[in-house]
Amino acid sequence: MEKPKSYCEYVATLPEDSLDRIYHDTQYGFPVPSDDELFGRLVLEINQAGLSWTTILKKQENFRRAYSNFQIAKVALYSKADVTRLMNDPGIIRNRLKIEAALYNAQKIVTLQEIFGSFKNWLDKHHPQAHKDWVKAFKTTFKFTGGEITKEFLMSTGYLSGAHIKSCRIYAQLQEKALTD
Numbered sequence: 001m002e003k004p005k006s007y008c009e010y011v012a013t014l015p016e017d018s019l020d021r022i023y024h025d026t027q028y029g030f031p032v033p034s035d036d037e038l039f040g041r042l043v044l045e046i047n048q049a050g051l052s053w054t055t056i057l058k059k060q061e062n063f064r065r066a067y068s069n070f071q072i073a074k075v076a077l078y079s080k081a082d083v084t085r086l087m088n089d090p091g092i093i094r095n096r097l098k099i100e101a102a103l104y105n106a107q108k109i110v111t112l113q114e115i116f117g118s119f120k121n122w123l124d125k126h127h128p129q130a131h132k133d134w135v136k137a138f139k140t141t142f143k144f145t146g147g148e149i150t151k152e153f154l155m156s157t158g159y160l161s162g163a164h165i166k167s168c169r170i171y172a173q174l175q176e177k178a179l180t181d
Contacts, residue, residue, distance in 0.1 A: 008168035
């Protein structure tokens, strides 16, 4: 069997109740209105670096629990004791650089919220722009956000196109939704 060329083609080969298929059909490429959920998606994308997305999906509820339900204001106040707690949590990815990036990024988002009213407003202010410009904005603002992490975060939250191929039924749903919004 030929290797799928896209995430859409890959998930089409999976059972409807698989984590990847559910994520693809209900979240991937969909706009995310909540700052906390945007932060959560950024945490997940950062932690995916070097791993499969399926691994992250299997651990996403553990991440949610470990990072105070992705409440930015709480995570921004995490201490060294929280870093130790997270480093000892077998339910998440225990990588110090990724953990420290999550805390730093939460603190930066708090600052963005103070300046722009919300993290989403900061993203909206930059939208639309080319991938390279997004990468520059993310690299100068956040930690552990290289080109691929930035691209996947923005595609997964609807800020960059490419989450779904045109023949995907979810692509059509998202296009229809964009027209009615």
